[in-house]
Amino acid sequence: MADDTATIFVLFGSTGDLAKRMVLPAFFELERAGLLPTHWALVGNGRGHRSDDDFRQHVRDSLDEFDTAPSDDEWEPFAKNLYFAGGGFTADDPGDLLDVIADLTGTLGDDRQLVLYLALPPSVFVDYTEAIGAHDLAKGSRVVYEKPFGTSPKSFEELDEVVHRYFDETQVYRIDHFLGKESTQNLHVLRFANGMVSGVWNREHVEEVQIDIPETLDIDDRAEFYDSTGAFLDMIVTHLFQVAAEVAMEPPLSLSADDLQTARESVIAGFRPIDPDDVVLGQYEGYRDTDGVSDDSATDTFVAMRLWVDTDRWRGVPFVLRTGKELGVSAQQVSLIFRRPDDGPITHLPADGTVLTFDLSGDGAVDLTVTVKEPGPGLHLTLGHTEMDLDAIADGLSPYSRLILDTLHGDRSLFTRPDGLSHVWHVAAPVLDNPPTPQPYARGSMGPGAADRLPGPPGWILTGADATKG
Numbered sequence: 419m420a421d422d423t424a425t426i427f428v429l430f431g432s433t434g435d436l437a438k439r440m441v442l443p444a445f446f447e448l449e450r451a452g453l454l455p456t457h458w459a460l461v462g463n464g465r466g467h468r469s470d471d472d473f474r475q476h477v478r479d480s481l482d483e484f485d486t487a488p489s490d491d492e493w494e495p496f497a498k499n500l501y502f503a504g505g506g507f508t509a510d511d512p513g514d515l516l517d518v519i520a521d522l523t524g525t526l527g528d529d530r531q532l533v534l535y536l537a538l539p540p541s542v543f544v545d546y547t548e549a550i551g552a553h554d555l556a557k558g559s560r561v562v563y564e565k566p567f568g569t570s571p572k573s574f575e576e577l578d579e580v581v582h583r584y585f586d587e588t589q590v591y592r593i594d595h596f597l598g599k600e601s602t603q604n605l606h607v608l609r610f611a612n613g614m615v616s617g618v619w620n621r622e623h624v625e626e627v628q629i630d631i632p633e634t635l636d637i638d639d640r641a642e643f644y645d646s647t648g649a650f651l652d653m654i655v656t657h658l659f660q661v662a663a664e665v666a667m668e669p670p671l672s673l674s675a676d677d678l679q680t681a682r683e684s685v686i687a688g689f690r691p692i693d694p695d696d697v698v699l700g701q702y703e704g705y706r707d708t709d710g711v712s713d714d715s716a717t718d719t720f721v722a723m724r725l726w727v728d729t730d731r732w733r734g735v736p737f738v739l740r741t742g743k744e745l746g747v748s749a750q751q752v753s754l755i756f757r758r759p760d761d762g763p764i765t766h767l768p769a770d771g772t773v774l775t776f777d778l779s780g781d782g783a784v785d786l787t788v789t790v791k792e793p794g795p796g797l798h799l800t801l802g803h804t805e806m807d808l809d810a811i812a813d814g815l816s817p818y819s820r821l822i823l824d825t826l827h828g829d830r831s832l833f834t835r836p837d838g839l840s841h842v843w844h845v846a847a848p849v850l851d852n853p854p855t856p857q858p859y860a861r862g863s864m865g866p867g868a869a870d871r872l873p874g875p876p877g878w879i880l881t882g883a884d885a886t887k888g
């Protein structure tokens with residue numbers, strides 16, 4: 419372990435969906451891997467009141483539900499580090515939190531570090547930041563913001579100003595957990611470590627890039643959050659844009675943390691503001707019947723769009739993005755579709771004849787599709803697939819564990835920066851100002867039919883027929 423500083427980790431929003439599904443299991447994964455500091459405490463915060471034991475039970479239930487069930491031997495030493503501070507946390511009233519932190523500081527020592535994690539709806543980031551400042555918790559601590567960092571260009575600027583009023587940028591960790599995925603990081607390693615790949619990573623060879631993240635998941639457990647957010651904010655301006663930046667970035671000076679972060683953030687400046695005509699929004703049938711969703715909700719549960727990256731490397735190559743809930747398939751794919759040779763002896767080549775696909779989920783497989791001869795007499799073409807299973811990826815830390823570990827160690831390389839995010843909001847503004855009307859789509863489909871006009875001749879590389887991948 420690189421850093422063994424005693425740590426108090428405050429989890430705002432500890433009773434919520436993200437905490438249950440990601441953050442609490444990640445903490446246990448780190449403990450199990452021996453990667454937490456020797457002395458640490460996790461303090462759950464919420465507006466209600468509950469005892470430490472109730473909170474411990476909540477954590478155990480979360481671990482049991484999400485595949486990280488601890489044995490009794492593992493649970494006891496882990497559970498004793500968990501505490502709850504209720505009564506909310508506002509600038510006027512800190513609830514129980516300051517008292518709990520003071521008690522733990524008495525035990526862990528004055529040189530303990532404080533990490534403040536806002537697993538909260540983005541609408542309250544400003545208020546919580548003000549409260550952190552008002553109660554003097556900002557000095558010397560690290561703060562983690564969930565995505566989206568702002569919900570509009572204006573709210574981004576307001577949040578950025580408040581955050582920098584209390585924190586130096588080096589204290590701030592803005593999470594986009596897609597950057598914490600081993601397979602996302604492998605995108606640049608595969609590219610820069612293999613001449614066969616790096617030589618063709620440009621518009622001369624690539625005709626189209628598809629970033630396709632359909633989900634079979636519904637939103638029932640987080641309807642209130644989702645209905646005020648929608649797929650465009652929840653997924654596109656966050657995860658899919660960051661993945662697009664990973665694909666599009668120029669080679670960094672080195673693979674050091676700073677250089678990688680700078681390369682990724684810089685290319686976002688080349689993203690062209692989105693033309694609403696390049697966007698199809700959808701809403702699945704029955705969405706408005708969900709508890710917590712208004713009867714006339716116009717929230718998008720599906721987005722497909724074209725993004726243009728105006729750099730010398732990518733000018734003219736569409737990045738076609740798609741994501742949505744209640745779709746026929748769950749997958750997370752980045753596909754580079756290569757141009758057909760235009761002066762070779764073989765004509766009538768299929769448009770999807772050479773495709774390199776990176777799977778960002780699961781074991782991070784890389785799939786290469788090439789055009790080959792069908793066995794038998796005559797010359798008939800068919801598509802051959804070869805899948806590289808990357809075992810090392812399958813054994814890596816989950817994205818949240820990785821990013822929490824980086825926070826504890828002070829490594830900001832896989833977190834986003836305000837310069838890139840500021841441009842993200844500039845790029846998103848035309849759609850936020852003038853959103854297309856969401857079109858209905860059937861649950862279990864691949865979204866509204868209109869989305870099929872967005873990719874070029876190969877169509878979507880991932881189709882409903884891939885439903886077995888879900």
Ligand SMILES: NC(=O)C1=CN([C@@H]2O[C@H](COP(=O)(O)OP(=O)(O)OC[C@H]3O[C@@H](n4cnc5c(N)ncnc54)[C@H](OP(=O)(O)O)[C@@H]3O)[C@@H](O)[C@H]2O)C=CC1
Nearest residue numbers: 431433434435436464465537538539540542564565566643
């Ligand atoms: N859920 C997910 O899969 C993912 C979520 N995220 C991000 O994580 C953050 C949290 O998401 P999620 O957990 O789903 O959200 P939730 O709606 O579950 O909210 C989290 C917790 O915040 C508290 N809370 C809710 N509303 C308010 C409010 N108005 N004021 C103060 N506290 C409030 C509640 O705790 P209490 O009632 O105890 O106060 C709630 O349990 C969001 O920014 C989201 O974008 C990121 C990746 C994945």
Ligand SMILES: O=C1O[C@H](COP(=O)(O)O)[C@@H](O)[C@H](O)[C@H]1O
Nearest residue numbers: 565595633635652653657750779
């Ligand atoms: O941030 C979010 O991400 C999840 C998808 O994450 P993954 O862990 O399955 O890669 C998405 O379902 C959720 O809506 C969004 O808030």
